[in-house]
Amino acid sequence: MSxxxxxxxxxxTRVAPPRPTERDYPDKPQxxxxxxxxxxxxxxxxxxxxxxxxxxxxxxxVQYPQAQSCCGQPAWTSGYADEARGVARAQLDILDAGIPVxxxxxxxxxxxxxxxxxxxxxxxxxxxxxxxxxxxxxxxTEFLLKVCKVQWQDVGEPTRIALHTSCSARREMNTHxxxxxxxSTLSNVERINHDHESECCxxxxxxxxxxxxxxxxxxxxxxxxxxxxxxxxxxxADGGCLxxxxxxxxxxxQAFRGRHLASFLWERVSxxxxx
Amino acid sequence: xxxxxxxxxLTSSFRERxxxxxxxSQLRTNFRTAMDSLMQKRADAFPDExxxxxxxxxxxxxxxxxxxxxxxxxxQLEENLTANGVKVHWAETTEEANExxxxxxxxxxxxxxxxxxxxVSEEMEMNDYLADxxxxxxxxxxGEYIVQLDHEKPSHIIMPAIHxxxxxxxxxxxxxxxxxxxxxxxxxxxxxxxxxxxxxxxADVGVSGVNFAIAETGTLLLVxxxxxxxxxxxxxxxxxxxxGIEKVxxxxxxxxxxxxxxxxxxxxxxxxxxxxxISSPRKPDELDGPEExxxxxxxxxxxxxxxxxxxxxxxxxxxxxxxxxxxxxxVRVGGHTYGEVYPGPIGKxxxxxxxxxxxxxxxxxxxxxxxxxxxxxxxxxxxxEMLQRLRQENVKKPSEGSKVKDGGAKYxxxxxxxxxxxxxxxxxxxxxxxxxxxxxxxxxxTPGNVGPWTENHTAPVPAKRSLHDLARDHLSGHGRSNxxxxxxx
Numbered sequence: 001m002s003x004x005x006x007x008x009x010x011x012x013t014r015v016a017p018p019r020p021t022e023r024d025y026p027d028k029p030q031x032x033x034x035x036x037x038x039x040x041x042x043x044x045x046x047x048x049x050x051x052x053x054x055x056x057x058x059x060x061x062v063q064y065p066q067a068q069s070c071c072g073q074p075a076w077t078s079g080y081a082d083e084a085r086g087v088a089r090a091q092l093d094i095l096d097a098g099i100p101v102x103x104x105x106x107x108x109x110x111x112x113x114x115x116x117x118x119x120x121x122x123x124x125x126x127x128x129x130x131x132x133x134x135x136x137x138x139x140x141t142e143f144l145l146k147v148c149k150v151q152w153q154d155v156g157e158p159t160r161i162a163l164h165t166s167c168s169a170r171r172e173m174n175t176h177x178x179x180x181x182x183x184s185t186l187s188n189v190e191r192i193n194h195d196h197e198s199e200c201c202x203x204x205x206x207x208x209x210x211x212x213x214x215x216x217x218x219x220x221x222x223x224x225x226x227x228x229x230x231x232x233x234x235x236x237a238d239g240g241c242l243x244x245x246x247x248x249x250x251x252x253x254q255a256f257r258g259r260h261l262a263s264f265l266w267e268r269v270s271x272x273x274x275x
Numbered sequence: 276x277x278x279x280x281x282x283x284x285l286t287s288s289f290r291e292r293x294x295x296x297x298x299x300s301q302l303r304t305n306f307r308t309a310m311d312s313l314m315q316k317r318a319d320a321f322p323d324e325x326x327x328x329x330x331x332x333x334x335x336x337x338x339x340x341x342x343x344x345x346x347x348x349x350x351q352l353e354e355n356l357t358a359n360g361v362k363v364h365w366a367e368t369t370e371e372a373n374e375x376x377x378x379x380x381x382x383x384x385x386x387x388x389x390x391x392x393x394x395v396s397e398e399m400e401m402n403d404y405l406a407d408x409x410x411x412x413x414x415x416x417x418g419e420y421i422v423q424l425d426h427e428k429p430s431h432i433i434m435p436a437i438h439x440x441x442x443x444x445x446x447x448x449x450x451x452x453x454x455x456x457x458x459x460x461x462x463x464x465x466x467x468x469x470x471x472x473x474x475x476x477x478a479d480v481g482v483s484g485v486n487f488a489i490a491e492t493g494t495l496l497l498v499x500x501x502x503x504x505x506x507x508x509x510x511x512x513x514x515x516x517x518x519g520i521e522k523v524x525x526x527x528x529x530x531x532x533x534x535x536x537x538x539x540x541x542x543x544x545x546x547x548x549x550x551x552x553i554s555s556p557r558k559p560d561e562l563d564g565p566e567e568x569x570x571x572x573x574x575x576x577x578x579x580x581x582x583x584x585x586x587x588x589x590x591x592x593x594x595x596x597x598x599x600x601x602x603x604x605x606v607r608v609g610g611h612t613y614g615e616v617y618p619g620p621i622g623k624x625x626x627x628x629x630x631x632x633x634x635x636x637x638x639x640x641x642x643x644x645x646x647x648x649x650x651x652x653x654x655x656x657x658x659x660e661m662l663q664r665l666r667q668e669n670v671k672k673p674s675e676g677s678k679v680k681d682g683g684a685k686y687x688x689x690x691x692x693x694x695x696x697x698x699x700x701x702x703x704x705x706x707x708x709x710x711x712x713x714x715x716x717x718x719x720x721t722p723g724n725v726g727p728w729t730e731n732h733t734a735p736v737p738a739k740r741s742l743h744d745l746a747r748d749h750l751s752g753h754g755r756s757n758x759x760x761x762x763x764x
Contacts, residue, residue, distance in 0.1 A: 036742040038701075042714060043735055045742035049749060064746035066708070069701040075694055077644055079666030083698040090702040167645035200603045204643025209727040211641055213294045216731035217607045218643070247732025 039239030047260030106169020166238035316543025355493025385479030393484030430610030485518035536653035598648035620648035631681035
């Protein structure tokens with residue numbers, strides 16, 4: 001009976017984050033491929049360029065294959081496995097060069113690392129190529145932190161930020177741990193936790209248009225708790241969440257905005273402030 | 276018995292019901308408050324992460340092993356229960372299960388049933404079935420009693436009345452029982468208890484659910500916190516337990532970790548106040564206990580899930596409700612929005628097998644696939660993976676055949692075509708770059724209204740130049756560069 005009448009538990013935390021996935025990291029390579037992702041390509045291209053600059057700053061040559069498009073996630077999560085497989089196969093062909101693939105979006109990296117094997121479960125030959133891609137795929141912050149082992153000098157003005165991480169990226173790529181650790185090395189950056197931090201922002205790909213009522217309630221709660229931190233801005237390493245959160249903030253006519261983590265990091269280390 | 280008003284019939288679709296729920300600020304506050312507390316309780320109950328993870332892994336394997344020999348275990352269970360003096364009945368459908376329960380009551384010329392909490396009896400809509408035949412069923416679990424009193428359905432599998440706060444319960448008791456309103460939870464419990472106490476003594480038959488049915492010993496294990504389960508299963512002369520076929524486990528050793536996972540995941544308890552282990556009716560030398568004990572084993576679509584190696588994992592479920600408590604969709608729309616017996620993530624993956632996708636076409640889509648459910652599931656059901664699979668089954672062409680009841684319920688030739696075009700766009704470098712060129716060049720022409728997206732967002736305007744263009748220029752040395760310029764393709 002007592003369970004019927006709970007009183008408020010303010011700022012309750014969410015699920016304990018999943019345990020970090022064990023992974024061996026290679027030495028810093030000379031060359032990588034940047035997989036830009038479709039959302040960054042069209043809506044946040046500067047973030048993609050900043051990712052390239054961050055990698056080049058570490059002395060790495062970056063390839064950007066012009067034939068790349070989308071990882072296939074939208075169709076896969078919508079139940080259209082055949083269409084997702086078709087698009088995935090095209091990316092496999094492009095990313096076959098045997099060098100690391102760096103992705104400025106955790107959920108797309110997670111698609112490569114966790115879901116391509118499901119798409120090609122019945123094609124043993126393709127699976128071998130998938131295994132190679134899995135081993136070579138890194139989310140941007142993971143790559144900077146674990147492979148490049150960056151040692152940065154923060155040249156930016158003191159700032160306070162909130163961090164949002166994509167749920168699937170957190171689970172599949174541990175992006176929350178990598179982003180936090182990277183941000184903690186920046187001496188002038190204070191990261192502030194927000195209420196229900198690990199709760200979904202409501203994007204979920206096509207969920208946001210199939211269930212706009214529920215998705216809208218989720219993103220409004222998320223934007224409110226982000227703004228309640230009093231931070232200067234929000235940063236995230238996932239294009240989908242960023243599109244969702246900024247689109248909602250704009251609709252609400254709020255001045256607060258989110259920014260892709262790659263752009264934020266580039267600004268901190270290069271001192272180059274963009275309008 | 277008053278006529279219940281099924282929420283499902285008030286409005287037609289998940290989205291419409293969700294809209295109503297989202298507009299109800301009291302309801303949203305009640306759920307947020309309750310779920311925050313439950314999440315915290317679970318987190319506190321598993322202070323050691325390593326222990327939690329190894330226990331979840333163990334739970335998963337115990338259930339997987341049990342399911343791998345499900346038919347054999349069920350036969351063994353029947354054999355041992357029968358040897359213990361418990362009568363076992365098999366029901367493929369809820370209709371059959373109701374007929375069985377009704378015939379047991381009729382044989383005793385019973386008119387009053389007192390019930391412990393049982394979600395399977397909700398699946399069967401047993402109360403209505405028996406009420407139509409002149410038999411009164413009274414729910415004795417406090418939460419169930421409250422929803423029954425208000426002619427509602429449970430909104431949560433563990434806490435049926437969680438959508439109500441204490442003031443709403445107080446008002447309900449005042450209206451229905453004529454007692455004074457009170458904000459004191461203990462007083463409210465006492466009011467309920469006084470009413471129920473008399474009923475335990477009067478009832479002809481007690482009905483309960485089962486948490487674990489143990490094959491090796493022929494034991495029915497039932498956990499509860501109110502004592503009503505023990506009363507329902509021991510005070511009336513007949514006890515009828517109803518349960519789904521997936522509740523069978525091999526032996527008592529298997530129960531130990533599962534029980535710990537169940538109570539800690541559900542309410543953050545190390546163990547429930549009552550753990551009942553029922554192995555037989557009253558024996559000749561015993562002073563109390565029921566004269567007859569029956570077990571009704573219900574399929575109701577479970578064997579459909581069982582038949583598919585991937586979907587079978589759905590049957591791992593031990594009904595702790597943790598996935599519900601952690602679901603960002605459930606916490607906003609509440610249990611009634613789902614329109615079926617089992618709400619939340621577990622409801623979304625199990626209900627299609629029970630009622631078919633035609634009846635719950637939006638269930639697989641009503642998730643952002645955030646994965647909180649899978650992260651907390653004590654028996655590690657990969658719920659997002661199940662949802663994703665159900666989405667595939669949902670949009671299949673019905674003629675292709677499906678492993679799920681009413682597969683293809685959401686098939687749309689138009690949507691299929693859209694995804695085909697999407698595939699073409701994303702597999703042809705020429706088309707894709709043409710698309711980028713058009714989208715960036717004519718960005719000012721982006722319509723201000725792009726369907727459901729613009730209900731919550733301003734329309735997304737493409738950048739002036741795509742990353743394809745920026746990267747090409749940058750890497751070929753046309754853009755500003757601070758590193759090696761060679762590269763690109």
